[in-house]
Amino acid sequence: MNKRHIKKVAVIGSGIMGSGIACHFANIGVDVLLLDIVPRELNDKEKAKGLTLEDKVVRNRLVNDALTASLKSKPSPIYSQSFASRITTGNLEDDIAKVADVDWIMEVVVERLDIKKMVFENLEKYRTPGTLITSNTSGIPIKFMSDGRSEDFQKHFCGTHFFNPARYLKLFEIIPGPKTDASVLDFLNEYGEKFLGKTSVVAKDTPAFIGNRVGIFSIQSLFHAVKELDLTIEEVDKLSGPVIGRPKSATFRTVDVVGLDTLVHVANGIRENCPNDERLELFKLPDFINKMMEKKWLGSKTGQGFYKKTVSAEGQKEILSLDLNTLEYRSAKRAKFATLELTKTIDKVVDRFKVLVKGKDKAGEFYRKSFTALFAYVSNRIPEISDELYKIDDAMKAGFGWEHGPFQIWDAIGVEKGIELMKAEGLKPAAWVNEMIASGNTSFYTVKEGSSYFYDIPTKTQTKIPGQDSFIILDNIRETNEVFKNSGVVVEDLGDGILNCEFQSKMNTIGGDVLAGLNKAIDLAEKDFAGLVIGNQAANFSVGANIGMIFMMAAEQEYDELNMAIKYFQDTMMRMRYSSIPTISAPHGMALGGGCELSLHADKVVAAAETYMGLVEFGVGVIPGGGGSKEMALRASDLFHKGDVQLNVLQEHFLTIGMAKVSTSANEAFDTNLLQKGKDIVVVNKDRQIAVAKQHAKLMADMGYTQPVRRTDVKVLGKQALGMFLVGTDAMEDSNYISEHDHKIANKLAYVMAGGDLSEPTLVSEQYLLDLEREAFLSLCTERKTLERIQHMLTKGKPLRN
Numbered sequence: 001m002n003k004r005h006i007k008k009v010a011v012i013g014s015g016i017m018g019s020g021i022a023c024h025f026a027n028i029g030v031d032v033l034l035l036d037i038v039p040r041e042l043n044d045k046e047k048a049k050g051l052t053l054e055d056k057v058v059r060n061r062l063v064n065d066a067l068t069a070s071l072k073s074k075p076s077p078i079y080s081q082s083f084a085s086r087i088t089t090g091n092l093e094d095d096i097a098k099v100a101d102v103d104w105i106m107e108v109v110v111e112r113l114d115i116k117k118m119v120f121e122n123l124e125k126y127r128t129p130g131t132l133i134t135s136n137t138s139g140i141p142i143k144f145m146s147d148g149r150s151e152d153f154q155k156h157f158c159g160t161h162f163f164n165p166a167r168y169l170k171l172f173e174i175i176p177g178p179k180t181d182a183s184v185l186d187f188l189n190e191y192g193e194k195f196l197g198k199t200s201v202v203a204k205d206t207p208a209f210i211g212n213r214v215g216i217f218s219i220q221s222l223f224h225a226v227k228e229l230d231l232t233i234e235e236v237d238k239l240s241g242p243v244i245g246r247p248k249s250a251t252f253r254t255v256d257v258v259g260l261d262t263l264v265h266v267a268n269g270i271r272e273n274c275p276n277d278e279r280l281e282l283f284k285l286p287d288f289i290n291k292m293m294e295k296k297w298l299g300s301k302t303g304q305g306f307y308k309k310t311v312s313a314e315g316q317k318e319i320l321s322l323d324l325n326t327l328e329y330r331s332a333k334r335a336k337f338a339t340l341e342l343t344k345t346i347d348k349v350v351d352r353f354k355v356l357v358k359g360k361d362k363a364g365e366f367y368r369k370s371f372t373a374l375f376a377y378v379s380n381r382i383p384e385i386s387d388e389l390y391k392i393d394d395a396m397k398a399g400f401g402w403e404h405g406p407f408q409i410w411d412a413i414g415v416e417k418g419i420e421l422m423k424a425e426g427l428k429p430a431a432w433v434n435e436m437i438a439s440g441n442t443s444f445y446t447v448k449e450g451s452s453y454f455y456d457i458p459t460k461t462q463t464k465i466p467g468q469d470s471f472i473i474l475d476n477i478r479e480t481n482e483v484f485k486n487s488g489v490v491v492e493d494l495g496d497g498i499l500n501c502e503f504q505s506k507m508n509t510i511g512g513d514v515l516a517g518l519n520k521a522i523d524l525a526e527k528d529f530a531g532l533v534i535g536n537q538a539a540n541f542s543v544g545a546n547i548g549m550i551f552m553m554a555a556e557q558e559y560d561e562l563n564m565a566i567k568y569f570q571d572t573m574m575r576m577r578y579s580s581i582p583t584i585s586a587p588h589g590m591a592l593g594g595g596c597e598l599s600l601h602a603d604k605v606v607a608a609a610e611t612y613m614g615l616v617e618f619g620v621g622v623i624p625g626g627g628g629s630k631e632m633a634l635r636a637s638d639l640f641h642k643g644d645v646q647l648n649v650l651q652e653h654f655l656t657i658g659m660a661k662v663s664t665s666a667n668e669a670f671d672t673n674l675l676q677k678g679k680d681i682v683v684v685n686k687d688r689q690i691a692v693a694k695q696h697a698k699l700m701a702d703m704g705y706t707q708p709v710r711r712t713d714v715k716v717l718g719k720q721a722l723g724m725f726l727v728g729t730d731a732m733e734d735s736n737y738i739s740e741h742d743h744k745i746a747n748k749l750a751y752v753m754a755g756g757d758l759s760e761p762t763l764v765s766e767q768y769l770l771d772l773e774r775e776a777f778l779s780l781c782t783e784r785k786t787l788e789r790i791q792h793m794l795t796k797g798k799p800l801r802n
Contacts (some may be wrong), residue, residue: 002621004103004132004187004191005103005583006030006103006104006195006392006490007030007031008031008032008034008101008102008103008192009025009030009031009033009102009103009106010032010033010035010098010099010104010105010106011025011032011033011034011035011105011106011108012035012036012092012107012108012109012119012123013035013036013106013110014035014036014062014063014066014067014097014105015066015108015110015113015282016033016066016164017035017069017108017136017162017164017166017787018034018106018108018109018136018368019034019066019069019070019071020070020077020162020164020165020166021078021106021108021162021166022034022067022087022134022393023070023071023077023078023083023084023087023166023195024077024166024167025086025166025196026078026083026084026086026087027079027083027167027609027667027684028195028196028197028684029086030086030089031086031088032086032087032088032093032410033088033090033098033102034063034067034087034088034090035063035089035090035091035092035095035099036062036063036091036092037055037057037062037065037091037092038053038062038091038092038093039059039062040053041053042058043061043593044283044491048059048273049211049320051286055092057412059091059093060089060090060091060504062091063088063089063090063091065726066114067089067319068088068370069762071084072607073666074215075165075167075168076167076665077165077167077666079167079666079667079668080665080667080668080671083667092119092122092700094650094661096122096123097126098126098316099123099126099131100126100449101129101337102129102131103126103131103132103402104131104132104133104134105132105133105134106133106134106160106721107119107120107123107126107130107136108134108136109134111137111140112308113140113144113145115134116140116145117144117145117147117148118138118295119324120133120145120153120506121144121149123678124149124153128219129152130152130156131156132156132184132187132188132613133153133156133157133160133595134157134158134159134160134161134188135157135159135784136160136161136162136247137159137161138161138208138209138212138266139208139209139212139266139269139638141207141208142157142159142205143156143177143178143205143231143402143693144173144175145157145177146179150716151671153735154177154178154180155179155180155181155569156176156180156181156182156184157177157179157180158175158176158177158180158184159173159174159175159177159205159209160172160174160175160184160187160188160192161174161175161203161209161211161302163211163398163399164258168610169398169399169650170197170198170199170397170398170399171198171199171201171394171395171398171399172192172193172196172200172201173201173202173203173209173210173211173316173395173399174188174192174200174201174202174203174219174616175202175203175204175205175209175702176202176205176224177205185202188200189202193467193687194470194624194685194688195608195684195801196685197566197683197684197685198398198423198685199394199398199687199767200393201391201394201395201398201795202391202522203385203386203395204385204386204389205407205572206274206384206385207269207270207273207274208266208269208270210385210386210391210392210395211395211396211398211399211400212266213270213381213385213397214265214374214377214378214381214385214392214396214397214413215396216245216263216267216281216283216394216398217257217268217270217279217283217374217377218370218374219246219263219420219629220238220267220283221253221282221373221374221377222284222370223285223286223289223372224286225284225366225369225370226324227288227324227525228369228399229362229364229365229366229369231355231362232321232323232324232333232335232626233306233307233321233322233324234252234321234332234333234335235253235335235337235362236250236251236252237249237250237251237253237335238250238335238337238340239335239337239340239363239366239367239661240370242350242354242357243343243349243355244342244349244367244402244403245349245350245402245403245404246401246402246407247402247517250725252305252306252307253306253307254738255304255306256299256300256301256306256307257300258299258303259297259298259299260280260289260292260293260297260305261293261298262284263339264289264293265548266284267283267285267373268283270283270513270756271283271284277375278380279683280703282373288324288327289591291327292322292327292682293448297322305322306321306322307320307321307322307340308320308322308633309321309327312328315707318331318767319332320332321333324464328424329400329563335362336358337359337362337363338359338361338363339355339356339359339360339363339364339367340363342355342359343355343356344522346498347506349403349404349418350403350408350412351402351412352366352372352413352418353409353411353412354412354641355419355697357413357414357417359514359639367480368421368424368722369425371410371413371418371421371686372418372421372422372424372425373425373427374406374409374489375406375409375410375422375429376422376427376428377431378406378407379411379430379433379480380429380430382430382432382457383457384750387457387458388426388442388454388456389407389446389454389455389457390405390407390452390465390554390565391452391605392403392405392406392410393406393407394682395633399529401771403634407445407606408444408445410444411443411444415433415436415437415442415443415444416437416442416635418510419433423496431639432457435460436455436457436460439460441455441460441461441462443455445604445744446462447475448462448474448489449480450472450473450476450480450481451463451464451465451468451476452464452465452468452473452476455790466611470688470691471687471690471691471719472494472500472690472691472694473537473538473690474492474500474502474532474537474690477492477494478492478502479492481493481495481501481519484515484520484521484524486507486516486520487505487513488503488512488513488514488516488517489501489502489503489504489513489514489517489518489520490502490504490513490518491517491521491522491524493529494533494690494694495530495694496530496694496698497529497530497698497701498530498531498532498533498694498697498701499524499525499531499532499533500532500534500535500690500694501517501528501532501533501534501535502535503536503538503542503776505546507542507549508536508538508540508541508542508543508545508595509541509542509543509545509546509594510542510544510545510546510569510594510595511545511546511549511600511745512565513570514775515540515568517634518534518572518575518576519575520574521534522575522576522579524580525579525581526579526580526581527533529675530580530581530582530648530695530697530698530701530702530780531581531582531583531584531698531700531701531705532579532581532582532583532584533583533584533585533586533690533694533697533698534546534576534583534584534585534586534598534602535584535689535690535693536588536692537584537686538589539589540587540588540589540590540591540595541587541588541589541590541591541595541599541611542587542590542591542592542593542594542598543590543592543593543595544592544593544594544596544616545569545593545594545625545626547567547790547793547794549555549622549791550562550781550790551787551791551794552779553565554782554786554787554790555779555787558783559778559781560779562778563774563778565626566607566626566774566777566778567774568625569594569625569626570626570627570770570773570774571623572628573597573598573600573601573626573627574601574766574770576598576601576602577603577708578708578710579601579707580605580705580707580743580769581701581705582603582691582695582696582697582700582705583601583602583604583606583697583742584602584603584604584605584606584700585598585602585605585693586598586605586606586607586608586624586690587599587605587611587613588607588608588611588686588689588713589605589608589611589612589667590608590612590617591611591612591613591614592612592613592614592615592625592662593624593626593628594744596613596614596615596616596628597615597631597675598626599624599625599629599674599675599800600615600628600674601620601627601631602633603698603700603705604679604680604681604694604696604758605676605679605680605681606680606681606683606692607666607669607675607680607681607682607683608666608682608683608686608689608750608767609665609666609667609682609683609684609686610665610666610686611661611663611665611666611669611682612662612663612665612712613657613661613662613666613669613674613675614660614661614662614663614674615628615632615657615660615661615674616657616660616773617657617660618657618658618663618742618745619660619662619781619784619789619793620786620789620790620793621741621783621786621787621788621790622745622777622786623745623752623773623776623777623780623781624657624773625773625774625777627716627754627771627773628657629657629753629772629773629776630752630766630769630770630773632653632654632656632657632673632712633650633653633714633716633752633755633769633771634711634754634766635653635673636649636650636652636653636673636713636753637674637714637716639720640715645728646715646717647717647720647721647724649731650717650723650754651724652673652720652755653673653753654671654749654750655754656672656673656674657749658749667682667738681696688794695728710766710767711765711766711767712761712763712764712765713753713763714764714765714766714768715756715761715762715763716753716754716758716761716762716764716769717754717755717757717761718754718756718757718758718759718760719748719754719757719758719760720754720760720761720788721753721754721755722750722751722754722756722757725746725747725750725753725754726747726750726797729743729746729747729750730743730747741783741785741786744783745780746781748776748779748780749776751771751772751775751776752776755769756774757770758770
């Protein structure tokens with residue numbers, strides 16, 4: 001098979017989905033041609049300028065306006081605004097011939113078969129034979145789209161369903177047409193996973209495919225349960241959110257974001273096209289949904305849906321909730337259930353399911369009804385929508401943000417227990433589930449030698465899930481490969497002489513046990529191994545230092561202990577940098593404060609694309625005290641030779657801390673020098689991150705890693721820089737841009753990054769700067785305003801600005 005290379009793609013249709021897909025291809029470095037239709041009439045601005053329908057700016061107005069709106073949207077569809085230069089816009093009349101030069105054409109036009117077929121007919125006139133051509137559809141049968149097209153077109157054609165937003169949702173459904181070549185499916189499956197960072201799932205050409213078929217069933221099931229159990233929308237969102245590993249938006253907030261009309265469109269499509277679905281009645285819309293559709297209460301796009309934002313005459317903002325019985329908005333009601341209280345001490349979501357289904361209250365009844373309906377439904381969708389059960393779980397996790405798929409939840413409750421609960425609800429699983437138990441298999445999944453296996457229905461055996469060789473799944477190796485463990489970390493042997501240090505604290509905060517574990521991991525690696533990765537597969541890499549510990553020490557005025565704790569943190573970071581083995585940090589999600597400082601001191605950072613990195617200590621009234629302030633001064637110093645004005649370079653690094661800048665992607669972290677070009681790298685698929693980090697650790701070790709020499713050549717600018725900073729902070733306070741306390745924090749940071757009040761530029765050691773940093777940090781911990789901020793952070797969950 002010829003190896004394909006995707007250097008340029010064409011995206012046809014620039015709506016929210018098309019522009020989002022174009023941006024994500026630009027994210028990974030691919031040139032994009034984005035085309036849309038030509039406007040049929042001038043708008044008022046164009047008339048005022050005297051333009052005509054023949055002017056290029058008019059002919060490309062729709063595509064340019066759509067892309068501009070997409071690039072301004074939040075969350076952003078693009079890793080860095082500079083990447084937008086990789087997208088060239090045009091229209092389907094003047095520029096369609098350019099598709100001859102692309103490697104992949106993606107159609108993302110309106111969901112109407114007649115329009116899609118017309119677009120394909122036009123594209124085929126210019127498409128080069130052998131070029132991939134796909135449709136991003138959420139439900140139109142693929143088999144109908146390529147009717148009448150050439151053999152080469154049909155051979156290279158299939159559905160590729162991205163979920164919106166394309167950058168953030170990982171599901172990439174690939175749906176073959178009747179004549180799609182197997183090599184095309186294999187290529188797209190690998191490309192989606194390796195290059196686009198997606199979970200690729202080859203689905204069958206059935207209505208709504210896998211993700212939406214099960215996802216819409218689940219939502220419709222809850223719609224009907226609301227009335228049956230007399231629940232409020234707040235109660236349903238409380239029960240179907242993070243407590244069971246689902247997004248914070250849960251059910252009703254999710255529908256508001258996606259749009260009620262979108263959900264209704266897919267639900268109606270399933271009801272009309274799946275006559276043999278045993279739960280067809282559930283896809284019938286409840287009365288309250290029909291009434292909301294009539295009133296155009298579609299969610300965020302129309303300003304109101306299940307929730308509505310209001311502002312009172314006094315300027316007070318409030319989010320109102322819809323009462324489904326009266327269809328009137330009212331103030332939100334607090335949702336509380338005894339069953340949920342029982343799970344508060346259970347950190348792992350997977351361990352909560354057994355407790356939830358045993359609940360004696362309305363919550364327990366809700367979970368029994370919703371889970372059993374879901375279990376029965378997915379078991380009956382095999383082999384209709386998929387031959388393999390793991391694909392259904394993959395689709396729900398990647399497309400809907402579920403932490404666990406239906407079969408994984410069923411396993412957590414117990415397969416036989418699930419069947420027992422089903423019977424109590426008048427439901428039963430598909431026959432193959434009983435056959436599975438009869439064959440001696442009591443679970444849908446097993447783990448052997450670090451790999452995940454699933455129950456394969458035709459062979460009645462546990463079969464290895466394909467595609468795992470490029471992944472390291474820490475859940476699968478934690479027990480068998482454990483080298484060391486304390487309450488803060490687990491150190492695992494990744495093989496090939498590389499260890500991994502995985503944080504286990506709440507939100508992966510860095511406290512004494514984590515630092516002790518990190519030092520132990522370095523000890524072990526230096527003695528018997530070749531390298532160390534610091535990485536985990538939790539929701540976030542680390543949200544920073546344990547501020548509760550800092551607060552307690554500061555409040556009790558235990559300053560000697562606090563000084564020792566901060567020095568221990570600094571020393572551990574320096575140990576990371578100056579160990580005799582390569583250290584690789586693998587941040588993802590939030591890498592804030594101490595989590596960022598740790599990455600700054602690794603030999604190399606292998607960051608997931610979705611890494612939100614920043615030194616945010618200003619928010620709680622201190623400066624970075626674990627080497628972060630020192631490190632930004634050092635990194636500025638290393639750029640002084642590049643010809644820029646030295647004070648300007650230092651100021652940029654000062655503002656990164658002073659403004660608590662957090663990157664919106666790993667790529668953006670290069671702009672603030674938190675990640676370094678030529679040294680650190682970005683991995684688009686987070687599932688590959690630990691494996692890639694391991695490869696780099698091994699490569700560095702194999703090339704002959706030498707322990708670095710401690711730096712004594714950091715150039716600080718002394719009074720010259722300090723004076724500039726102090727004038728700036730004075731002006732900021734005088735103009736009421738910052739508070740008196742912020743002024744004090746900024747001046748402390750200025751003193752550290754200037755290297756003190758030295759009379760002239762001087763070369764100093766890292767330790768010199770660390771001592772200044774620690775002294776400044778401790779002095780700020782004596783401030784009443786700092787303690788107030790930390791206390792507010794601990795009780796309210798966010799920094800207090802004063």
